[in-house]
Amino acid sequence: MKTNLTVNGQQVQIDVEPRVTLLDALRDELGLKGTHAGCEHGVCGACTVEIDGEAVRSCLILGVQCDGTEVTTIEGVAPAPGEMDIIQDSFCATHGLQCGYCTPGMILAAKTLLAKNRDPSDEEIREAISGNICRCTGYGQIVEAVRLAARRLRESNAAAVEAGQ
């Protein structure tokens, strides 16, 4: 079935069987390997992407259901190759990862949180990532990363306002 959607700012058409999940469509049809499969039954959050501003498990939604939506995957987060955005850089600053397998999903979950809540409490951060299982880190440095990213985003916004942008 032909489905039209926007992925990382680009209009694409995928032609997939109705049973194919968005996760598989992204990985196999579009070659976007940064979205990972962990359980394929909606529990671990490794497959998290952003659809129309919400964090969504791409293993629980079919490719054909995404017609007309706007999808952001981890490949769409960095402004340019070799250049990290503030959230990615914050994960590196606090070492909010180890094996990196849950990381794309974590970053997308953090990104949707910070788009809605500029100054989340630790509790809100923990809640926002509670559907994303990380077996490596014990979450401490992930919470620190999101906390740091929130502060830096606020500061960069304030600076932008000051500069009259």
Place this chain on the structure above:
Amino acid sequence: MNEHAKPFSGRYVSSDRRVREDTRFVAGAGHFVQDIERPGMLHVALVASQHPAATIEDIDASEALAMEGVVAVVDGNELSNAVNPLMNGLDTPEVRRFPLAVGQNRYAGEWVAAVVATSRALAEDAAEKVKVKGEKLGYVMDPEKAMEADSTPVHPSHGSNVLLDRTFDWGPVEDDFARSDETLKLRVTWGRNSTVPIETFGVICEWNAWENVLEVWASIQMPKYADQIARALGLRGNDVRVYYDVDVGGSYGVKRGIKHTVLAAYLARKLGRPVRLIEDRLENMRSGDAHGPERIFDIGVAFDRDGTINAMKMRALDNAGAYAGRAPFQLGKPIGAIVGPYRINSVQYRAQSVTTNKAVQEAVRGFGQSPTNYALETMMDRVAEHLGMDRIALRRKNFIRSDEFPWEIPSGSKYDSGDYHAVVDKVLAQSGYEDIVAERDRLRADGLCAGIGIAACLEPSGGNSSFEPLLNPKNRTSTWMEGSRVNVDALGDVTVTIHTTSSGQGHETLAATVVGEVLEIDPDRIRVVRPDSLGSLPGNSPVGSRMAIMLGGAAANAARDIKRQISAIAAHSMGVAPDAVTYAEGVVRGPDGRTVEWSEVVDIAHRRFHDLPEGTNPGLTASFIQQVPTGVALPKDGKAQMYPCYSFEFHVVLMAFDPVLAKPEIRRYIIGHDCGTVINPHIVKGMTLGGIAHGIGAALLEEFSYDAEGHLMTQSFLDYLMPSSNEVPEVEIVHHCTPSPFTEFGQKGSGESGYLGAPAAISGAIHDALRPWNIHLNKLPIRMSAISDAIASAKENT
């Protein structure tokens, strides 16, 4: 022995530097096995057995073979005629294991056939159509029943279910029991769980017939992986090429899919096309053969009224599952720290490993040490309870003192260094222990159950696998080496090699940091690469918390060799003796103040043979193979020097729960940690926090439970529950550094930290909370329901 009276202070080692691997992962640019596409690749789905034990009389694959895209169906008969049994390490020739069941299966879910098709979905559809005919056989799930003489043998030709039953007597155990004021017995059980990485195991094999090479990409963390593939398939060692640049999505010991690999390799050769086998979550949990220890401990302890522990008898009965796997040896590692941090004079240890009709065990973080520590620390709590003594005071009384190192424990291992009393003091001071006690009492006054848990334990690290020769005298292993190479290229840039895969441990950062430290150059300028196995130096992969010690040692020593070569070349060009020059930050200075720059040395080494000192080879390169420090001999008289380094950790945890709902909540978690010199603080912190999260899972949530019919009940993430960010609290880490005298910078291992003490500490906190009812919950995990049931029945009885 290096001199490290004081902690090492370096320019890069221990400094707050980023972990270089993180960059590619935050960009989603990791290179995981699932991301690799090979032209013409085929996919495997598995046919799983439906019963815990049944004969395999006939496999009818005709319907499957007729389906779209299906290329082949292979069963255990075909496979076992073509490949050798998988290595087991024990001397039990009748306990044979192949990737697919042969003749009969031995646990529910065991693979009986493999279906190969052009896509995984088509292979799965076809696997459902394969018909397996056979007769149900008797089975046994319980390890104590499996020990009984009339029990159904899982491997009939082996004659019994006993894989290993060895008793060690270290020191005058009976005398010490006789002379002690008191004795006490306890039984505790460690439930079957595992580290369950978010990435399942996967492998791609491709046979290159023109070069006679098997190419392997895998999500692997396994010593001697390439050798084992070659042995199983009857290939030469140099016919197997494993790509070490595949990122592994978490392992913590378990990513050792040798059975998957041998199967995929056989299929790839047979079919002449690349074959990919990636577990789905069900396969991973039910039949990936990656469960951890399941262990019953019976302990007797002899002590005096003042709290001095004199002797211990420990019997550990481990339920290996259907095949030996790594289960028996996971009873061996704890021998290297069998008394924990305590000066116990004598020990009797009986290690028993039995087969049952459960899935197979793999190495799990700590390799059996975490269950043992849980047993030891529960023993300490019970002794304190019996004597009415403070739990911390009892531990302090029995700790080995800092001036007593190196300290040889009864089982023959020497602990390198430590200052356990100092770590405890620091934790109590920095955490405000009195406030924690006051908080517990306040919570109790509010009607909650509240308790404090205490655990002290060791992390043995960097060993040479001497539990293998100890438990199997035919095994003569006395090295567990690791290699690294440092090259300085013709432009003067430095590249270091690693000869293994990594699964999040930050080995690239480790190697760059230590080489930068030795050469006094910015680690960010150093590239780290991973040649494939055919281009590699010998190594043993990141097991046993060894890489800081072993890869750190190898890379540092190779860099030291480079430094020596640079100094010699520069000295020669100045016409002075090599020992007359000094090296600093890449520049060599002569006795008269003249200097020779790095670039000049590089030019001489790469272009001007005529300017090299006599007998010097051109090029600037050095390899170093690090032997395990202190690993000099085979075990003798049932004793072994097992590990060079011993890290220490001390946990304090405050928990509270409602007596009716009993949902345990961790209010404070403090860990004191001493792993010697820390190479990268971010990495060590992450290991510790991640280990504690695993420990919380093992203590409260995670278990592979089987029903009475022999079926695994917890086979998805919906029923095998793992801690989320809601269950893992913020953890406070208190650092201490007692350098190891045996390593390059004084570093020790930290890959298993946190996990080794957390289960004991949490169990201790729950028991402290349940003290009013004098309840003992002697099995992990301790579920909410177990707590509330125990309180309810205790209330009824009072």
